[in-house]
Amino acid sequence: MTIVMQSAVQVIVDTLTDPAMLLAAFAGGAFGASLGALPAFCFTGFAVIAGEASNLALDALGDSNAITSEVIAASGITGNVAFGAVFGPHISFAGGAAAAAYAAKKGYMDFGFDYHEAKNIPAALGTKPDVLAVGGLFGIFGLVITTLSANFAAPWDPIAIGVVLSAVAHRLVFGYDLIGDVRGGGILDMSPFEREEMRPAASDAGAMTDGGETKQRLATEPWLPHQYEWANVAMIGLVTGILGGFIALTTGSPFLGFGISAATLTFLNLGVERIPVTHHMTLPASTAALAYTAGAEELGTIAIVIAAIFGISGALTGEVVQRVFYAHADTHFDPPAAAIVVNTFFIAVLAMVGVFPSSSWVPVPL
Structure with missing residues (x-):
């Protein structure tokens, strides 16, 4: 155990003291800011598809190690x-x-978005130096979190935990509430949105600019207005879970279904x-199917x-999380x-x- 711990610490130190890696992470975060978070993630999906197709092609040509998890994690397009x-998320x-979040706080964003502009992740933020610098610094932060999680073998997706903790960090750093003011019948209640109730205009963040005009905000803002009802969410989870498992079991790739899901967000x-x-349905589904079969496909x-x-x-x-950490x-x-x-x-844990x-x-x- 001591040898393993020392090895993990050494890998972390090597990564976080590598100027090239830190510069690349800064550039990646800044590039993600310039494109916009959601467009950048769409490219994550396309890159995963390309990488997994490449690995499958190598496997078909007889390289038996082409699509092992070690190879996927260490090299190649994926x-x-x-x-x-x-394009790491x-x-x-x-x-x-x-x-x-930073650009909205500084008053740079006024795109007529339906919610607070700090939630406007489809928007490209362009080339403003301070905005790109914030993206770059948070790119480095994401690299740090993911490197720590992966090398200490924390039992979850190290990339996803980087995304989560980065969101917590940017709310704290830029002075946003972690959860916000809860309205309606409780933190999970989305009925104020269904009734089109508005926040008090005089309250904190009760109003927002929209194309130069000021308007009130909805009392609750669902992450996806077309995807928040429990039965509907469960049904799409069932369908995409089956497809994610099928893709994983027939290709041996735990990530291809995720890539397809991410790429479809281009249309959104x-x-x-x-x-x-x-993608939060297909990735766990694919992974669980392969974990159950122990990679036997x-x-x-x-x-x-x-x-x-x-x-x-x-x-x-995902729906619980959006109701707790996004909607308010x-x-x-x-x-x-x-x-x-x-x-x-x-x-x-099941493993x-x-x-x-x-x-x-x-x-x-x-």
């Missing part, structure tokens, strides 16, 4: 681009979300209504059922990232107690 300094997406970013957000009914359960769990966990607050707090943390933790023969790619403490 590891270095999609989950690395260029802990760097580019988290940096973009933090930059939006372009304004297509009712596009569901599903057996397309069995039980594995698909387990994937469906984790798809539903990811969906409902002023900045973006990513429900999918939090749901992925929770559900990969479930997978790690540690012997219910699953492996945890797939999810770290487990030695």
Whole structure:
């Protein structure tokens, strides 16, 4: 245990004292801010698809190690681009979300967004130096958190925890409430939105600018107005969970379903209504299916059922998180990232107690 701990600490020190890595993380966070957090994440999805297609092609050509989790994490398009300094969500997406929080606080954003402008993650923030610098610094912060989590084998997705803690950090650093003022019948109650109730105009953050005009804000602001009702959320979780499990079991990739889900958000970013957000459903589902089969890629009914359960769990966990940390607050707090943390933790625990023969790619403490 001591040797393992010393090795982990050395890897952390090497990473966090590597000027090239720190510069790359800064640039990735700044680039994510310039594009906007959501557009940057869409490119994460495309890069994952490209990386996993490359790994599958290598596997088809006879490289038996082409799609192992170690290779995916260490090299290639998936590891270095999609989950690395260029489009890693802990760097580019988290940096973009933090930059939006900062830009809104400084009064730079006035795009007519329906909610507080600090939640406007589809918006590209351009080239303003201080905004990009904030994105870059939070890119480095995301790298630090993810490196610590991965090398100490914390039992959850190290990238997702980086996104979550970065959101907590940007709220604290820029003076936003962590949860916000709860209205209605409780923290999980979305009925004020359904009744179109408004916040008191004189309250803190009760009003916002909209194209130069001031208007009141909704009392509660659902993360996705078309995807918040419990039954609907559970149903899309069931469907995408099955598909995520099927993709994983037939390709051996725990990440391809996630990449497809992330890429579909391009349409949401372009304004297509009712596009569901599903990457927090497909990733736990894919991972759980492979953890249950211990990487044997057996397309069995039980594995698909387990994937469906984790798809539903990811969906409902994300909905709880949005009601607690998004709906009443002023900045973006990513429900999918939090749901992925929770559900990969479930997978790690099931592996540690012997219910699953492996945890797939999810770290487990030695």
